[in-house]
Amino acid sequence: MFAQVRSAAGEDVVLASHLHNDLGLAPANTLQALSAGVRVVASSWLGIAERAGMVATEQLLFLLARHPDRSLDGEATPWWTAPDLTRLPGTARMVAAVTGVPLSVTTPIVGTGVGTISTGTPFVHPEFFQPFDPHGVLGIEPHVLLTQLASARVVTAVAARLGHTLDGDQVRAAMSWAKARAFRTGRAVIEDAAFADYLDGLTRATSSTS
Template identity: 30%
Template sequence: MDNQKIQIFDTTLRDGEQVPGCKLNTDQKVVIARRLDELGVDIIEAGFPISSPGDFNSVVEISKIVRNATVCALTRAVNDDIISAANALKFAKKPRIHTGIGTSDSHIKYKFNASRDEIINRAAEAIFFAKSFVDDVEFYAEDAGRTDNDFLAKVCTEAIKAGATVLNIPDTTGYCLPDEYGAKIKYLKDNVAGIEKVILSCHCHNDLGLATANSIAAVRNGVRQIECTINGIGERAGNTSLEEVVMILKQHPSLGFDTNINTKLLYDTSRLVSENMGMLVQPNKAIVGENAFAHSSGIHQDGIIKNRETYEIIDPRDVGVTESAIILTARSGRAALAYRAKKIGYELTKLQLDLVYFEFLKLADRKKVIIDSDVHQIIEISNLGLLAS
C-alpha cells in the first residue's frame, strides 16, 4: 500500500520573515522561492500583500517564477486584504488566498470585542468573498490551540459551507501538548460536517519546543498539510521546522506518510535561507545544524568508524551533507586519531599510534579542536620519520 502524501506548506517567506532583523528584499525572496519550488514544497506562502508595497510586489514576482507549487497570499478577514491578495496573485499558475480570524475567547474578547456569532459570520463572509477571486481558499482559525473545541467545530463547519478548501488549525501561541493537539484534530474529524471534503492543516509554533511534536501528532490524527519554515524560523521561538517533519516522516515509514520533498537539497536550502536572512543556524539544530552529523566523543567516534548506523539514524547524504564529521578533541580516542591520520596520508602502526596519541592529548588539552595541520605537526614532533603518502 502506498504512503499517503502530506503536503508541505512553506511559510518561510511570510511567517519566517517576521523575525526581527530578517527582512528580505524582493530579489532575495525570489531566489528563495525558486529554491523552495525546486525542493518540492507543495505550497509557498509568499507574503502578506496588504502589509506593504514591498510585500505586494514580492508576491507578484514570486507568482511569476514559481512553476510547480501553489503560491499563497495571507489576508485578514477584511475585504481590502483579500482584494490586494487577489491582485498580487494574478500571475500565479496555482493561486491560493489564505484568510482567517481569531477564534479563541481571548481573541474574540480582547482583539475583536465581538461575539462568537459575529466571528463565525465574518469568517464565512471572508471565505465567500475570497472564492469570488480564486478557487483555492484556505481558512485559518487563529489561536485554535486555545479555542474551545465545540466552538472551533462550528467555525470549521461554516467555513466549509462558505467554500474553504483547506482548514488551518494553528497552535498560534505554541501552548498545546502533543496529545491535546492531536485530540483537537481528531475531535474536528469526528464533529465537523463535510470535513472529508477539505484538507486539514496544522500550523504550530515552538514557544514550548513542541512545534514538531505537535505537527506529527496532528498528522497521526488526520492532518494532511503541515505548515512550516526552513530552519524553524518564525515569530518568537519560531515555527515547525520543515526539515524536521520531513525527515521524521521519511525515517519512520511505519507511520505510512511521505512528502514530495527532495531531501538531498535540505542542507543547501538551510544555508541559502540562513545567508540571505543573516540568521545563523544553531550548531545543534536537528538535521541541518553544523553538529548534526559531527562526533567528538571517543566512544561515539569508534562506533561511527566501524558502522555509521551505530550513532546515526540518518545517512547525512540523504539531507545533502557529504559525510559524517569526526572532530578531534581531548575526548577523542585512538581510533579517531588513526582515522584522521589515514585521511591525510599516514598509515600508523599500533606502536606509532600510541606515541602520536600521547602527543595528541597534550596538544588537545590546550586547544578546543585539533585540525589536520595539527595532526601533521604532532606526527613530526613524535619523530616517527613518516611522510604523508
C-alpha cells in the first residue's frame, strides 16, 4: 500500500503513517512504511492509545537505532543525532508511573523481564539466548532469577549473590527445593528472601554433619 501511494503521489509529497496495533503488526507495518519512503511516523510511549494501542515509541527508536539499514530506503537516516538508548528504560518507567500503565515482564525493550536470566543457556552461549546485550545497549544490569527451570549454574549464581558458596550436593538439593517450591506455591519466580532462608538452613545442616 505504501509503495503504491508513494508511486502515485510522487517524490515531492511527504507521506506519514499513523498505525494502530489491533493485529499486533504496528511495528512491522511502520518499518515497512519507512522502507517505502514514508518520512513521518506516529507512535506513543508504551504503545498507549485507543483499542490495542499504536506502535511503541521505545520499540521504534530501538529498531531504527540498531538496524537503520533494514528499515530505511537508500541512504536515508532517521535523525540528526542518534538517540541514547540507555535512556529508554528510565523514560519508560517514568511514563508507566505517570500513566498507571504497568511495564510487564514480556514488554519488549523496556519490560521488567529484559536482562533477566532464569536458565543456564545465557551463561554458556549468551549470543544464542538474546538478540542484543541489554547491559551494553540499554544499560540494564543482568539479573539472575531462581525459577522452577533453574539449572545448576542458575542455583550457583543466585546462591553466590546471596552470599553462599555451594558444593555439588548442596546445588542438587537446592535445585530440588526450588522446583518443589515453585510448583507448591504456583509461582515461577522464587523470592530471594525465601531462598536465603533455605540456604541458611542447608549450609548449617551441612556444616554440622561434616
